[in-house]
Amino acid sequence: MWNPIEGAPREELEKLQAKRLRDTVERVYHLVPFYKKKFDELGIKPAHINSVNDLKNLPFTTKQDLRDHYPFGLFTVPMDQVVRIHSSSGTTGKPTVVGYTRHDMGVWKEVMARTMSMMNVGPGDVVHNAYGYGLFTGGLGFHYGAEEVGAAVVPSSGGFTKRQLLLMKDFGATVLCSTPSFALHLAEVAKDEGYDLKKDFKIRAGFFGAEPASEGLRSALRDAWGLVYIEAYGLSEIIGPGVASGCPYGNLHVFEDHFIPEVIDTETGEVLPDGQEGELVFTTVTKQALPIIRYRTKDITVLHREPCECGRTITVMESVKGRADDMLIVNGVNVFPSQVEHVLTKLEGITPNYVIVLDKKGVLDKLEVWVEVDDRTFADGIGALETLKTRLQQEMLNDLYINVRVKLVEPKTLERSMGKAKRIIDKREAEGLKS
Amino acid sequence: MIRKYGIKQLSIFLENRKGRLLEVTEALKDASINIRALALAESAEFGILRLVVNNPEKARSVLSSSGFTLKEQDVFAVEVPDEPGGFYNVVRILTENDINVDYTYAFVGGGKKAVLIFKVPSEMVEKALDVLSQGGITLVEPMFFYD
Structure with a gap:
C-alpha cells in the first residue's frame, strides 16, 4: 500500500x-x-x-x-x-x-x-x-x-x-x-x-x-x-x-x-x-x-x-x-455521435443522413461513418466524391481525435441492410469476446 | 450553341453492391426507356453510371422514385469518321484551346461513323462547341438520342 x-x-x-x-x-x-x-x-x-x-x-x-x-x-x-x-x-x-x-x-x-x-x-x-x-x-x-x-x-x-x-x-x-x-x-x-x-x-x-x-x-x-x-x-x-x-x-x-x-x-x-x-x-x-x-x-x-x-x-x-448517455468508446477514446453530426453539418451546410458503424478490425475497434449521398451532395465525378470523403475523414480526425473511415453510400442503404433506421450500429459485442 | 447541342446525361450514384446495376437497368426496362449510350466510372467503393437515354425526363422521374441518387448533367456529342485519328482530331482541338476533358465515352454509330460524348467544365462548354465547329468537327444534336 x-x-x-x-x-x-x-x-x-x-x-x-x-x-x-x-x-x-x-x-x-x-x-x-x-x-x-x-x-x-x-x-x-x-x-x-x-x-x-x-x-x-x-x-x-x-x-x-x-x-x-x-x-x-x-x-x-x-x-x-x-x-x-x-x-x-x-x-x-x-x-x-x-x-x-x-x-x-x-x-x-x-x-x-x-x-x-x-x-x-x-x-x-x-x-x-x-x-x-x-x-x-x-x-x-x-x-x-x-x-x-x-x-x-x-x-x-x-x-x-x-x-x-x-x-x-x-x-x-x-x-x-x-x-x-x-x-x-x-x-x-x-x-x-x-x-x-x-x-x-x-x-x-x-x-x-x-x-x-x-x-x-x-x-x-x-x-x-x-x-x-x-x-x-x-x-x-x-x-x-x-x-x-x-x-x-x-x-x-x-x-x-x-x-x-x-x-x-x-x-x-x-x-x-x-x-x-x-x-x-x-x-x-x-x-x-x-x-x-x-x-x-x-x-x-x-x-x-x-x-x-x-x-x-x-x-x-x-x-x-x-x-x-450515448457516448461511445473507440480504442479508449471517447466519442459522441453528436460530434460526427457536427462535422457533417459544418462541412456541407446540410446534414446528410448518416450512420455510425462500430466494428472490430482484428481485436481493435474501427469506427466507420456511412454517409448517404443524396441529390444535394452528389457531384458527377469520382474525384469530387473522393475529395468529399477525404475532407470528412480529415475533419473527423481533427474534431474526434481518432481515425474515422467515411463510406459514401446510397440513400436507404441502412434501412435495407439493417431493417430499420438506426443511428448507431455497434457490431463489436456481437462478434467480439464475451464475458 | 449549348441550347442547340447540349445533351442531358443522367449520372447515377451506385454503391459497389451486388445487383445494384441490375436494379437500375430493370427500372429503365420496365419504363420502356432505351439506353443510347452509357459509361460506368468506378472507385473502390462506389461507381457513377452515366447514361444518355431516349427520354431523359421520364428516366429521371422513374429512377428518382425508385430511390436512386442522380444528377442531370450537360454533355455534348460529336460525330467523327470511324477510322484512325478520328478521336485524335477532337482531342487535339480541345487541347490546343486549353479545354480540359472531365470525361468522355464513345460508341460506334452506323455508316462508318463513331459518336463521342464529352463532359468539359461547364464554363468551357460554349467555347468547346465553337472551336470544334470551326475545326470542322460535326456536332450531334440531342434529337439523335431522344425520341
Whole structure:
C-alpha cells in the first residue's frame, strides 16, 4: 500500500474528506462565479456543508457546464499557477479542457503511484507505457505514476506494434500499460511474428483501462501474457487515470480521500444506497486548478464499502456497466455521435443522413461513418466524391481525435441492410469476446 | 450553341453492391426507356453510371422514385469518321484551346461513323462547341438520342 490512508478506519477517512470538502466548497464558492450562482440559487452557503453527508445538497456539474465555460472559466487559480493543460474532444466541436497546478500534479502522481503499488511496481521494474501521449491524460498519467514509484518508463505511446514488441522484449518490460484491446492486439501480433509470449517476455502485471473489458478479454490477457490484470479507471475531468485502481483481488478501489464518489439515480438525481446501480458522480476535494463539485460521469456502476481482502477500506466501485448517455468508446477514446453530426453539418451546410458503424478490425475497434449521398451532395465525378470523403475523414480526425473511415453510400442503404433506421450500429459485442 | 447541342446525361450514384446495376437497368426496362449510350466510372467503393437515354425526363422521374441518387448533367456529342485519328482530331482541338476533358465515352454509330460524348467544365462548354465547329468537327444534336 503506497499510502496508509487507503486502509484507514472509515471514521478517520470521512473526517479527512469532510475537512477537504469544506475547503473545496469555500474555494469554488468564492472563486468561481458559476458555482456561487448555483449555490445561491439553491440557498446553500459553504457553512452549510459540514460532512460528506451534506454533499447530496450540492448542485451537479456536467460536461455541458465545462463546455459552457470553455476554456478556463471554471479554473480557480490564475493562469500563472497552471503547469499543465489537457483536453479531450467535447460533445460538439469544442474540446473539454482541464488544468493542473503543481499541487494538482502532485495529487495525480500520488494516486498513480498508489495504482502502480497495487502490484508493488518500483525500482527494477520496466514499465512499457503504450497509452497515447499527448492531450489524452492516459499516457502522461501512467508515465508520472511509474516514475514516482521509481520504475523505468518506456514511453512508447500507441501504434507501431512490431517495434513495441521488440522494445518490450529487448528492454525486459515487466509491466504493460495500455488499453486491454491493444494488449490483446500486441499478443496476437507477437504470436504471428513467432514470439513465445511467456518465454520471450517478462510482463508480470498489466494496468488496463480507458475502455470496457469483458471477463473473456481479461482472461485472454492473463492467459496470453501470464500477467496479473489490474483495472485502471479515471476520467480527465476528475484528474485522468488514477481515480480508482484495481487491486490483485480484482476490486476497483476509489481513491476517495481525493475524489468522493456517489451513485445517483440518473433520472431523479437522488443518491442511491451502496449496492444499488446508478450513475457515478465525483467531487474532487484536493484539486486546485479545476475542482469540480458532483461531476456527473454518466458511467453506470455500483459502490460497495466493505473492507477488501487486500486491506483497503476505501470504497470499491464495480467495473463500469454502461453509459447513461450515448457516448461511445473507440480504442479508449471517447466519442459522441453528436460530434460526427457536427462535422457533417459544418462541412456541407446540410446534414446528410448518416450512420455510425462500430466494428472490430482484428481485436481493435474501427469506427466507420456511412454517409448517404443524396441529390444535394452528389457531384458527377469520382474525384469530387473522393475529395468529399477525404475532407470528412480529415475533419473527423481533427474534431474526434481518432481515425474515422467515411463510406459514401446510397440513400436507404441502412434501412435495407439493417431493417430499420438506426443511428448507431455497434457490431463489436456481437462478434467480439464475451464475458 | 449549348441550347442547340447540349445533351442531358443522367449520372447515377451506385454503391459497389451486388445487383445494384441490375436494379437500375430493370427500372429503365420496365419504363420502356432505351439506353443510347452509357459509361460506368468506378472507385473502390462506389461507381457513377452515366447514361444518355431516349427520354431523359421520364428516366429521371422513374429512377428518382425508385430511390436512386442522380444528377442531370450537360454533355455534348460529336460525330467523327470511324477510322484512325478520328478521336485524335477532337482531342487535339480541345487541347490546343486549353479545354480540359472531365470525361468522355464513345460508341460506334452506323455508316462508318463513331459518336463521342464529352463532359468539359461547364464554363468551357460554349467555347468547346465553337472551336470544334470551326475545326470542322460535326456536332450531334440531342434529337439523335431522344425520341
